[in-house]
Amino acid sequence: KAGVTQTPRYLIKTRGQQVTLSCSPISGHRSVSWYQQTPGQGLQFLFEYFSETQRNKGNFPGRFSGRQFSNSRSEMNVSTLELGDSALYFCASSLDGGYYEQYFGPGTRLTVT
Amino acid sequence: TQLLEQSPQFLSIQEGENLTVYCNSSSVFSSLQWYRQEPGEGPVLLVTVVTGGEVKKLKRLTFQFGDARKDSSLHITAAQPGDTGLYLCAGEEVQGAQKLVFGQGTRLTINP
Numbered sequence: 166k167a168g169v170t171q172t173p174r175y176l177i178k179t180r181g182q183q184v185t186l187s188c189s190p191i192s193g194h195r196s197v198s199w200y201q202q203t204p205g206q207g208l209q210f211l212f213e214y215f216s217e218t219q220r221n222k223g224n225f226p227g228r229f230s231g232r233q234f235s236n237s238r239s240e241m242n243v244s245t246l247e248l249g250d251s252a253l254y255f256c257a258s259s260l261d262g263g264y265y266e267q268y269f270g271p272g273t274r275l276t277v278t
Numbered sequence: 279t280q281l282l283e284q285s286p287q288f289l290s291i292q293e294g295e296n297l298t299v300y301c302n303s304s305s306v307f308s309s310l311q312w313y314r315q316e317p318g319e320g321p322v323l324l325v326t327v328v329t330g331g332e333v334k335k336l337k338r339l340t341f342q343f344g345d346a347r348k349d350s351s352l353h354i355t356a357a358q359p360g361d362t363g364l365y366l367c368a369g370e371e372v373q374g375a376q377k378l379v380f381g382q383g384t385r386l387t388i389n390p
Contacts, residue, residue: 169320207383208366208380209380210379213377255320255321269313269320269323270320271319271320
């Protein structure tokens with residue numbers, strides 16, 4: 166069974182631009198969560214989607230948004246990029262939601278200049 | 279937001295030694311997970327503990343959830359170079375949004 170895939174793996178954007186990251190969960194998994202990892206703050210929860218609905222949300226500004234499609238694939242969008250948004254972004258999928266059996270993707274490294 | 283504090287942040291020991299990593303909070307979690315992360319990769323789930331006092335073993339790794347579900351420990355017996363990596367604990371919040379809160383991680387290096 167294929168694992169969680171994320172595209173692109175690396176991205177360089179300019180401050181003020183917007184960016185969209187994509188995540189394909191493991192086949193059959195209906196929950197996708199997104200995380201941001203930085204050296205200073207560690208891993209932080211962004212939001213979770215289950216069956217196309219956002220169920221939980223972390224403490225991030227409204228510039229961070231996401232959505233999930235009917236095939237469970239998910240996208241995360243960051244608008245008006247700031248230098249501090251430079252980070253590794255991970256998505257993770259699980260079968261029925263929750264975090265008990267959560268599988269992470271390889272991540273997207275976003276650099277904002 | 280509930281906070282999880284991991285200690286130590288860095289640990290470098292010789293192959294064959296034993297070690298314990300701690301994950302502490304003043305808040306209660308409904309479950310706690312341990313992950314291991316290699317450079318350039320996403321975290322890999324090692325174990326989930328749910329019940330206070332629960333102990334789970336994964337080969338040479340022993341995980342314990344505190345009785346009050348506020349803390350956890352990871353003990354590695356006879357560490358091997360292959361155990362090198364970043365170990366992260368993560369707790370599922372009881373109150374508010376059901377989000378996962380991560381500790382800052384313990385960077386473990388096992389020297390041959």
